[in-house]
Amino acid sequence: MRISLFMRALERGDILIAKYVAPRDRNPRLARDSEPINIRAEWGHLGPIETMVGAAAATAATEVILFSSTLSRAILMQLRHLRYFVSIVDAGSFCRAAATIHVAQPALSQQIAGLEATLGATLLHRSARGVCPTQVGKIFYREAVSILQRIEQLRGIVRSTEGEPEGSVGLGLSSSLAVSLAGPLAGACRTALPKVTLRLVTGDFLRIRSLIESHALDVCLVFEDTPTHGVSRKPLFRQRLYLIRPANAENVAPSVSLEELAGVPLVLPAQPHTIRVALDRAFGAAGVIPNCVAEADTFCSVLSLVTAGVASAIVPKGDFSDVPGYEALRPVVIDPPIHLTACLISSAHMPLTSAADAASALLGAQLEKHLSEARPLEWERVETQ
DSSP: OOTHHHHHHHHHTEEEEEEEEOOGGGOGGGGGGSOOEEHHHHHSSOOOHHHHHHHHHHTTOSEEEEEESSTTSOOOEEHHHHHHHHHHHHHTSHHHHHHHHTOOHHHHHHHHHHHHHHHTSOOEEEETTEEEEOHHHHHHHHHHHHHHHHHHHHHHHHHHTTSSOOEEEEEEEOHHHHHHHHHHHHHHHHHHOTTEEEEEEESOHHHHHHHHHTTSOSEEEEEOOSOOTTEEEEEEEEEEOEEEEOTTOSSOOSEEOHHHHTTSEEEEEOSSOHHHHHHHHHHHHHTOOOEEEEEESSHHHHHHHHHTTSOEEEESOSOOTTSTTOTTOEEEEESSOOEEEEEEEEESSSOOOHHHHHHHHHHHHHHHHHHHHSOGGGEEEOOOO
């Protein structure tokens, strides 16, 4: 197998689409007459180099043929084109991007114009106020970021196969889980996996799903109740939702029904959000219209509004003793209960690197410790077959 072609391409910084040729009856002499099989079509995403080489080896391929990422043109796209484009979108203008990456602005503009000509598509809207990606440009940006991150991880991936886990791991956490787990997890990772760097992203699954699909995140621990195509999902436990009242709230009952919640001013997560979907479903089934006086995107914003006395909230947490500044919030049991399922999520198409696999195991250990210290009524384990 001519794997050296891969190495020469990497030295030039080319982004490539690979095809392998399976010989007839495993006869190398007939390989040139065989039908090329597009690996991208089989896996749906341009994976790391070792994945493509492994796929070719597994099918007894004798030759690896490299093609340009621009499927219809025989022009190789350079990694610098992707870096330039991502920098421009992040900066919002050619001028700021040029200063950041130390490339002359006319040369940068010429490179992007050439990239658009190669792709046959306009990637940027240009105006006097700056630039922003077109709809096609947004898709290209997402894929470019994913490819660049995979390239950055390649060195660690290769080293991890021969020694201890090494490299960067993108880890997503639901905000309500992050307040309890992020600190202990980062500390445990520094001790157990000193060569692994965690990139923590917090948010709701419906908002970070695209980061999983584009492989910007490797593993996520999130609340997610609906199986999603292209995502590997391992349910871990069911978490009860609680009504959270301000510390100075009067006449706080130990429990509250859905009907009684209709009279309580609430701050609710803004759509799209897994908790909001679950609440809308529960309120709808009970024929109740919630008294929503505000919406907030983040868990900390919700807690801040409750602390300020603006409204109460419904969150997947009933004990705030481990959240500095919010220890005095008063949780109230909702009866009948509303549950969310906490799941370990990863891509169904891209296997985890050894570093991501080790970080995932460490996350599981930290979660077990956290659950053992939590109130028994807050959660229940999901039994898997």
